[in-house]
Amino acid sequence: MIKTIATTALPVEERLLIKKNVISNGGSQRFCIVTGTHGDELEGQYVCFQLNKILQENIGKLNGTVEIYPALNPLGIDSITRGIPNFDLDMNRMFPGSLDGTMAENIVHSILNDLKGADIVIDIHSSNIFLREIPQVRININTAQRLVPYAKFLNLDFIWIHDAATVLEATLAHSLNSLDTPTLVVEMGVGMRINHKYGNRLVTGILNLMHHLGMWSEQPDPSLISKPITSEGDSVCFLNAEASGIFLTENKNNEVVEPGEEIGCIVSSLTGEVLQHVIAPVKGLMFTLRAYPVVYQGSLLARIHKL
Amino acid sequence: MKQEILFSMQSPFRDTFQIKGYRFGQGEKCLAIVGAMRGDEIQQLYICSQIVKQLCLLEKRGQLKLEKEILVIPSANPFSMNIGKRFWAMDNTDINRMFPGYDQGETTQRIAAGIFKAVQGYEYGIQMASSYMNGEYIPHVRITQTGYEDVKTGGYFGLPYICLRKPLPFDTTLLNYNWQIWETKAYSIYAGENQEIDNALCRRIISSIFRFMKRTGIIKNELPSTPDYNSIIFNEEELITIKSPIAGIFYNFKKSGDEIRKGELLAQILHPCDGSTNAEIVAPEDGVIFFNHNKSLALQNTPLFRICASAQYF
Incomplete structure (x- = not known):
């Protein structure tokens, strides 16, 4: 059943509508899939489509309610805008929102209220247009004990337990976790593109997690479920550009790199010079790799989990 | 220098x-x-x-x-x-x-x-x-x-x-x-x-x-x-925020710094196509306009004015 969870009139002959599809069959548990907070991240669209299809075609296997929110920021998705058009702020830095604030603050407040109380929420992101990510779950260290066991069911490659940062307190995931609604953030792929393989893996992972929660009768083949590497503490190495230019690489992410190995180079297309050889400083799993070639000094090129 | x-x-x-x-x-x-x-x-x-x-x-x-x-x-x-x-x-x-x-x-x-x-x-x-x-x-x-x-x-x-x-x-x-x-x-x-x-x-x-x-x-x-x-x-939380009850064309009569009286008409929200007045924005208290929205379109719930009410200070 399609429900509108938040709505507001736009100035000229249009309403902003945030919708969810509620698929229900017995059971009292509620499992929510949300995506589309950033209008340039599309991996979640494929996951929502496939889950909708599988659940509706196999409704007898469902025990509980699955709610699919494919577009928390419909204006952004429709206009290839990362944030909310007409607002300067990132939607995922506005939670918990407020009833007294701007239209955007009202909307995020309604979203949060609608999700609150779910047994689990999966918030699907796909990096941005600059970086390509392997399928991973990101968890704040303060919620790791509760969330890591769930994350291991999701059939992804990597779990990154990161430090608490004050600025991240304004995210949907932090707000929901603070309200005792367990919320996992999935990052995979790259902005403006859909990787079917990653999407299919997450769909299987979501069904696997649902099975372990007693919400899906069929267990996905355990031998097909990936065993993720978990990274915590100071084990992630960031590689930032030291020169401005064009970043060229033949590497793929999800590879183990050796210390001293060249990951790519930054070149000048005007002079033909190589401005920087980008070298892996440690041995590790490269779980992030730059996808957008134009770089400034400081642009993130890669992240490596030290092995 | x-x-x-x-x-x-x-x-x-x-x-x-x-x-x-x-x-x-x-x-x-x-x-x-x-x-x-x-x-x-x-x-x-x-x-x-x-x-x-x-x-x-x-x-x-x-x-x-x-x-x-x-x-x-x-x-x-x-x-x-x-x-x-x-x-x-x-x-x-x-x-x-x-x-x-x-x-x-x-x-x-x-x-x-x-x-x-x-x-x-x-x-x-x-x-x-x-x-x-x-x-x-x-x-x-x-x-x-x-x-x-x-x-x-x-x-x-x-x-x-x-x-x-x-x-x-x-x-x-x-x-x-x-x-x-x-x-x-x-x-x-x-x-x-x-x-x-x-x-x-x-x-x-x-x-x-x-x-x-x-x-x-x-x-x-x-x-x-x-x-x-x-x-x-x-x-900041003492400011009174007046939000647009409805989206439309924001037709404004006042700007920041203006003194206002309770009940005074501050702005209208007009229908974008037929021009009719869909909402009148009136001052909830005596005071001074601290902030005014300055775009011609307003979304529903856009803060149009923030008022510093005089009752608290005079």
Whole structure:
């Protein structure tokens, strides 16, 4: 059943509508899939489509309610805008929102209220247009004990337990976790593109997690479920550009790199010079790799989990 | 005056990105003024440029007796301003959400680190700021409440209002917040809107900054007088926000600084196609308009006005 969870009139002959599809069959548990907070991240669209299809075609296997929110920021998705058009702020830095604030603050407040109380929420992101990510779950260290066991069911490659940062307190995931609604953030792929393989893996992972929660009768083949590497503490190495230019690489992410190995180079297309050889400083799993070639000094090129 | 390059960075294809500082006097670090950090802060840039001009004039006449040092950074983000973007053109990040910065981090973190290195350690810091809410503000000083704020000295500007703001989590990456944490008495100045230069308003702000400099003993000179107020100090949450009950064309009769009476018509929301009046916006209390929305379209729940109610102060 399609429900509108938040709505507001736009100035000229249009309403902003945030919708969810509620698929229900017995059971009292509620499992929510949300995506589309950033209008340039599309991996979640494929996951929502496939889950909708599988659940509706196999409704007898469902025990509980699955709610699919494919577009928390419909204006952004429709206009290839990362944030909310007409607002300067990132939607995922506005939670918990407020009833007294701007239209955007009202909307995020309604979203949060609608999700609150779910047994689990999966918030699907796909990096941005600059970086390509392997399928991973990101968890704040303060919620790791509760969330890591769930994350291991999701059939992804990597779990990154990161430090608490004050600025991240304004995210949907932090707000929901603070309200005792367990919320996992999935990052995979790259902005403006859909990787079917990653999407299919997450769909299987979501069904696997649902099975372990007693919400899906069929267990996905355990031998097909990936065993993720978990990274915590100071084990992630960031590689930032030291020169401005064009970043060229033949590497793929999800590879183990050796210390001293060249990951790519930054070149000048005007002079033909190589401005920087980008070298892996440690041995590790490269779980992030730059996808957008134009770089400034400081642009993130890669992240490596030290092995 | 000494002009210095405080931060520079090569660009892939554009000219070198540079942040320039204008340093007056020498010795103890006394006052740093930061202007446009976003590409649409043109009024903020103009005000800083006029401060540099006045200080240069006084210096040339031998009238600037400085025993301490002033640093003015009129433009901290020329790249965005030159191409009409508010935020960093490459990734749309906001330099003013990157403080205290990180010199090994992302591009805007490096820029923020470069700025912060230059402006750290001053006794006073003034930022010509702007808000994410589109609109016009009554001239005021805004102070983030970090526990280190010095509100009394904020009164030296002689602006009509001092607005105290309790920081939200995302405010902890602002320059103003970090300045205070690193023991600079920090003040953000808001006035009017960003993209248009309002000469009379700018004169008031420039003169209030010179008044601040005189009253804190930084300089002996004062510019020709503009109104000098005993600032009303209030917490931001005391402002009454009037939101648009409906979306449509915002037909406004009032602007920031106007005194209003309870029940007075402030604006109308018109139907975008047939022109009929869909809502009338009336004043809920006597007071002064502190902020007004200044776009011709309003979304439902857009804050149209923020009112400083007089009952609390008179």
